[in-house]
Amino acid sequence: MDMNEEQPRVExxxxxxxxxxxxxxxxxERKHFLPTGLEGIDTLLGGGLRKGQLTEITGxxxxxxxxxxxxSAAHVAARHMGAVLYLDTSNSFSPSRIACILDELPVxxxxxxxxxxxxxxxxxIICESVFDIFxxxxxxxxxxxxxxxxxxHDGNKICLLIIDSVSSLLAPIIGGxxxxxxxxxxxxxxxxxxxxxxxxxxxxxxxxxxAGNEAPKPALGESWKAVPHIRLMVSRDRRSNICTATTLKHxxxxxxxxxxxQLLPAG
Amino acid sequence: MANKLVSDMCLPPHLAHLLxxxxxxxxxxxxxxxxxxxxxxxxxxLATARDAVRHVSEFACPPCQTALALLEERVRLGGGGRxxxxxxxxxxALGGGIPLGKLTEVVGPSGIGKTQFCLKLALLATxxxxxxxxxxxxxxxxxxxxxxxxxxxxxxxxxxxxxxxxEGLAQKMAGRILVMxxxxxxxxxxxxEQMKVTLLQxxxxxxxxxxxxxxxxxxxxxxxxxxTQHPLRWALSFLKSIAELTRIPVVVSNQVRSQSNDDGYxxxxxxxxxxxxxxxxxxxxxxxxxxxxxxxxxxxxRLVFESHSGQRFIKVAKSPMSPAVAFPFIVESSGxxxxxxxxxxxxGPEITSIRCQGGSQKGA
Amino acid sequence: xxxxxxxxxxxxxxCDMAPNKTAQKLLLQGAQNAWDMxxxxxxxxxxxxxxxxxxxxxxxxxxxxxxxxxxxxxGVGKTQLGIQLAINVQIPVDYGxxxxxxxxxxxxxxxxxxRVYQIAEGCISDIMEYFPCHHDxxxxxxxxxQPESFLAGIYYFRICSYTEQIAVINYLEKFLGEHKDVxxxxxxxxxxxxxxxxxxxALRTRVLSGLSLKLMKLSKxxxxxxxxxxQVTTKFTEGSFQLTLALGDSWSHSCTNRLILxxxxxxxxxxxxxxxxLPVASTPYAVTSxxxxxxxxxxCKRVRVM
Numbered sequence: 001m002d003m004n005e006e007q008p009r010v011e012x013x014x015x016x017x018x019x020x021x022x023x024x025x026x027x028x029e030r031k032h033f034l035p036t037g038l039e040g041i042d043t044l045l046g047g048g049l050r051k052g053q054l055t056e057i058t059g060x061x062x063x064x065x066x067x068x069x070x071x072s073a074a075h076v077a078a079r080h081m082g083a084v085l086y087l088d089t090s091n092s093f094s095p096s097r098i099a100c101i102l103d104e105l106p107v108x109x110x111x112x113x114x115x116x117x118x119x120x121x122x123x124x125i126i127c128e129s130v131f132d133i134f135x136x137x138x139x140x141x142x143x144x145x146x147x148x149x150x151x152x153h154d155g156n157k158i159c160l161l162i163i164d165s166v167s168s169l170l171a172p173i174i175g176g177x178x179x180x181x182x183x184x185x186x187x188x189x190x191x192x193x194x195x196x197x198x199x200x201x202x203x204x205x206x207x208x209x210x211a212g213n214e215a216p217k218p219a220l221g222e223s224w225k226a227v228p229h230i231r232l233m234v235s236r237d238r239r240s241n242i243c244t245a246t247t248l249k250h251x252x253x254x255x256x257x258x259x260x261x262q263l264l265p266a267g
Numbered sequence: 268m269a270n271k272l273v274s275d276m277c278l279p280p281h282l283a284h285l286l287x288x289x290x291x292x293x294x295x296x297x298x299x300x301x302x303x304x305x306x307x308x309x310x311x312x313l314a315t316a317r318d319a320v321r322h323v324s325e326f327a328c329p330p331c332q333t334a335l336a337l338l339e340e341r342v343r344l345g346g347g348g349r350x351x352x353x354x355x356x357x358x359x360a361l362g363g364g365i366p367l368g369k370l371t372e373v374v375g376p377s378g379i380g381k382t383q384f385c386l387k388l389a390l391l392a393t394x395x396x397x398x399x400x401x402x403x404x405x406x407x408x409x410x411x412x413x414x415x416x417x418x419x420x421x422x423x424x425x426x427x428x429x430x431x432x433x434e435g436l437a438q439k440m441a442g443r444i445l446v447m448x449x450x451x452x453x454x455x456x457x458x459x460e461q462m463k464v465t466l467l468q469x470x471x472x473x474x475x476x477x478x479x480x481x482x483x484x485x486x487x488x489x490x491x492x493x494x495t496q497h498p499l500r501w502a503l504s505f506l507k508s509i510a511e512l513t514r515i516p517v518v519v520s521n522q523v524r525s526q527s528n529d530d531g532y533x534x535x536x537x538x539x540x541x542x543x544x545x546x547x548x549x550x551x552x553x554x555x556x557x558x559x560x561x562x563x564x565x566x567x568x569r570l571v572f573e574s575h576s577g578q579r580f581i582k583v584a585k586s587p588m589s590p591a592v593a594f595p596f597i598v599e600s601s602g603x604x605x606x607x608x609x610x611x612x613x614x615g616p617e618i619t620s621i622r623c624q625g626g627s628q629k630g631a
Numbered sequence: 632x633x634x635x636x637x638x639x640x641x642x643x644x645x646c647d648m649a650p651n652k653t654a655q656k657l658l659l660q661g662a663q664n665a666w667d668m669x670x671x672x673x674x675x676x677x678x679x680x681x682x683x684x685x686x687x688x689x690x691x692x693x694x695x696x697x698x699x700x701x702x703x704x705x706g707v708g709k710t711q712l713g714i715q716l717a718i719n720v721q722i723p724v725d726y727g728x729x730x731x732x733x734x735x736x737x738x739x740x741x742x743x744x745x746r747v748y749q750i751a752e753g754c755i756s757d758i759m760e761y762f763p764c765h766h767d768x769x770x771x772x773x774x775x776x777q778p779e780s781f782l783a784g785i786y787y788f789r790i791c792s793y794t795e796q797i798a799v800i801n802y803l804e805k806f807l808g809e810h811k812d813v814x815x816x817x818x819x820x821x822x823x824x825x826x827x828x829x830x831x832x833a834l835r836t837r838v839l840s841g842l843s844l845k846l847m848k849l850s851k852x853x854x855x856x857x858x859x860x861x862q863v864t865t866k867f868t869e870g871s872f873q874l875t876l877a878l879g880d881s882w883s884h885s886c887t888n889r890l891i892l893x894x895x896x897x898x899x900x901x902x903x904x905x906x907x908x909l910p911v912a913s914t915p916y917a918v919t920s921x922x923x924x925x926x927x928x929x930x931c932k933r934v935r936v937m
Contacts, residue, residue, distance in 0.1 A: 061883035062905035070907070073665075085659070091697050091847050091887045094908035095669035122666035128659060131848035132302070134313055142659055171881060172841035173303040175833050180307045208884040216880065238536050238911065265910055295794040298801070301837045324801030329789060331806070334717075334735070335782035338744045362745055369740060504827045508791060511740055534874045534893060536902060536911075561826065563705040564862040567741050585706035587714075587743040590920065614897040619706060 037075030040261030049202040056228035058207040058218040065206040074101040082159030086127040165206040189227040276326040294327035356608030374521040375572030376623040392473035393443040403472025410481040425601030478520040480557040523554040554621040575622040591618040681923035688912040702861040702876040703892030715923040720815045731814025732784040751778035753921025793824035820860040843885030
């Protein structure tokens with residue numbers, strides 16, 4: 001696929017103007033929160049992952065980033081909020097882990113047998129493996145076409161798009177002398193934000209950390225730093241298995257706040 | 268094969284031209300670029316770049332063998348291909364002796380008998396095959412000026428009196444050993460570079476470097492670690508490739524340095540044990556190999572020479588063939604002799620530790 | 632918005648015999664829903680490590696379609712485990728194995744074929760012990776159980792530079808297409824040449840992250856396990872030097888599972904450091920003359936090789 005040849009469609013080129021009142025209305029009526037199911041994180045984010053926004057989870061290796069993604073996918077799907085699209089780059093999407101998370105949920109208010117619920121919920125989580133940046137562009141393009149055409153998954157509208165992890169796709173292309181990689185990174189950001197806003201879905205991406213001057217810092221550098229609306233750092237204490245989430249960046253709330261949360265024992 | 272020329276690969280003409288025009292002449296040039304960087308350098312689309320990478324990879328990829336073919340080749344080339352040390356227990360533990368084509372490390376405190384061991388190996392390799400030798404020449408890189416022909420002949424006369432009774436044989440054996448005495452690190456790397464030619468020309472059957480750490484320890488104090496580590500890393504992969512290319516055993520000796528604390532011995536997930544007996548014991552004399560963990564990863568076999576409980580031991584500390592086992596030994600006029608051939612099983616951190624009790628420090 | 636369009640789509644969906652499938656197809660080609668993946672995962676067999684307790688912490692063994700990194704200090708048993716897996720993947724289906732083949736990419740020259748033979752013999756003798764009835768009746772099946780046939784099922788690549796390592800990983804795509812029965816790819820070790828020869832560290836990170844994605848892709852596409860052996864290095868963190876796996880922070884994200892082998896007193900232990908579906912856990916194991924086994928098993932005693 002050649003990026004340069006891609007022509008935006010007519011309706012994309014003329015985005016309608018909107019004023020503050022309309023945006024406020026839009027925010028109140030459509031931009032709901034999607035729960036991650038992890039109490040600490042939901043509190044920290046004022047209710048969960050916001051529709052229309054791009055949230056980034058960053059953290060060291062095995063700090064719980066993928067777990068936050070799996071929890072969010074399971075909870076959003078379980079609460080009838082819509083379908084979830086999970087783009088997996090490191091073969092770490094674990095259906096058995098999702099089944100285990102669902103199993104621990106209180107039997108829903110609607111009287112639904114556990115196995116029926118399991119099948120229903122799991123069917124509305126769709127996973128696709130993506131192993132390079134070109135494949136990601138292709139998938140996002142396909143998704144946009146589908147969403148524009150109002151194709152739904154099983155009658156469920158996609159409300160959560162997860163990329164775990166976006167940094168492993170971007171790592172091979174950024175840095176070095178040529179700027180093409182950087183511009184590809186920016187166009188990933190643009191597409192994600194556009195999808196999130198236009199189709200009222202929440203985008204959740206994970207980013208790894210690299211050694212910084214003093215403490216480890218999120219990877220992908222300064223130009224990516226400006227991209228996510230919310231940047232959340234997770235860490236895990238290996239002995240107690242208690243995780244801590246810290247907001248590094250939040251468009252509405254003060255950053256630097258932290259909350260503890262605990263993941264279900266796996267297995 | 269990394270330097271395989273793109274022009275020799277019979278690529279489709281359009282790819283060959285494209286790569287040549289961008290001065291990508293070797294497989295290394297093409298393959299060490301990430302996909303996106305290659306695309307922008309070639310000013311080509313993804314399909315073309317992937318095509319080029321696919322073609323070049325296929326040519327640069329070494330051939331595949333099944334393990335069975337490998338085994339058959341090994342058998343065809345005569346047994347497992349070992350240089351017997353004539354120390355029965357040790358030979359048995361190593362599956363016949365020092366393996367050909369591999370890098371073997373001998374590490375221990377000074378004066379414990381590493382050089383004695385090296386001298387013996389050198390002697391053995393020169394012996395005719397009927398006496399268990401390799402009937403070839405030996406290159407002995409002596410960085411510490413410790414090589415002594417007289418001592419070697421003494422070892423030979425005492426351990427193989429029946430052979431050395433023959434007239435002039437001792438001189439002939441000694442003549443087969445080429446000793447190099449590099450005086451600096453650059454000297455050392457230079458002699459290594461010339462090595463390949465020497466080895467192929469002179470029917471060399473054993474390469475010994477005694478010791479490989481000599482230059483490193485003195486020059487480490489001056490420069491930063493990163494700077495001086497580099498030639499060493501190069502020497503490491505070079506020695507390995509020599510071993511494989513020429514299918515001869517390469518034996519290197521390594522010194523030790525003392526380690527003051529437990530730093531660098533634990534992972535972050537391991538709970539630190541405070542104040543238990545192990546710590547106190549370690550304070551006594553805790554040694555580590557002078558060349559760090561990276562070197563240790565690279566050698567195929569590591570023999571640790573150490574002393575404790577009033578005895579000296581040779582310990583098989585790393586070997587893909589055999590379990591960890593230690594043999595008590597003494598140094599006699601006939602060289603190193605094992606006190607028994609049964610060996611003592613070693614387990615746990617004892618396998619990698621290097622102990623040194625006073626007394627044997629300056630034994631030889 | 633346009634009502635007729637919506638109605639048209641609804642009609643389209645309604646008239647289709649399998650609305651489920653069509654809707655999904657339209658939404659995203661090639662994607663799978665978690666329910667289908669779950670049933671697929673549950674029917675998957677895992678590659679046994681030879682040690683029951685090690686299998687337990689790994690959720691049954693090494694998983695196909697995943698990349699597992701195994702690290703540890705020199706001599707702790709990385710290569711042993713690598714060879715063991717190359718043998719165990721070949722245990723025939725009749726005996727509860729995968730009946731697959733192995734690709735072994737040796738970058739360090741530590742693959743000792745005599746030892747492979749020994750481990751194959753150990754594996755066969757264990758199979759005979761567990762399946763005595765098979766042993767009695769199936770003389771035809773028994774023919775396959777020769778160490779030689781296990782050795783013939785290991786495709787061995789000897790790599791002497793990082794260029795060759797990149798080349799072989801690229802070439803695997805074609806190789807695996809021609810050898811569909813390969814179920815495990817072992818790289819022993821992924822570190823060596825990259826640590827020796829690569830000068831530009833930023834470029835190294837980019838190249839390595841590209842490689843790890845390729846390996847992920849291979850493991851998924853050909854339904855096989857990728858096992859990467861890694862060396863350790865020391866790193867200054869939290870005020871002291873600690874052991875950590877080599878190749879840096881970026882690389883540490885590029886595997887699905889991570890297992891660290893270490894010494895705990897006199898025991899060899901394995902620590903599952905990272906896994907999307909399993910808890911962090913550790914267990915002792917042993918390396919015997921027959922290969923990797925449970926700690927304290929009877930075969931733990933050293934058997935002399937004559």
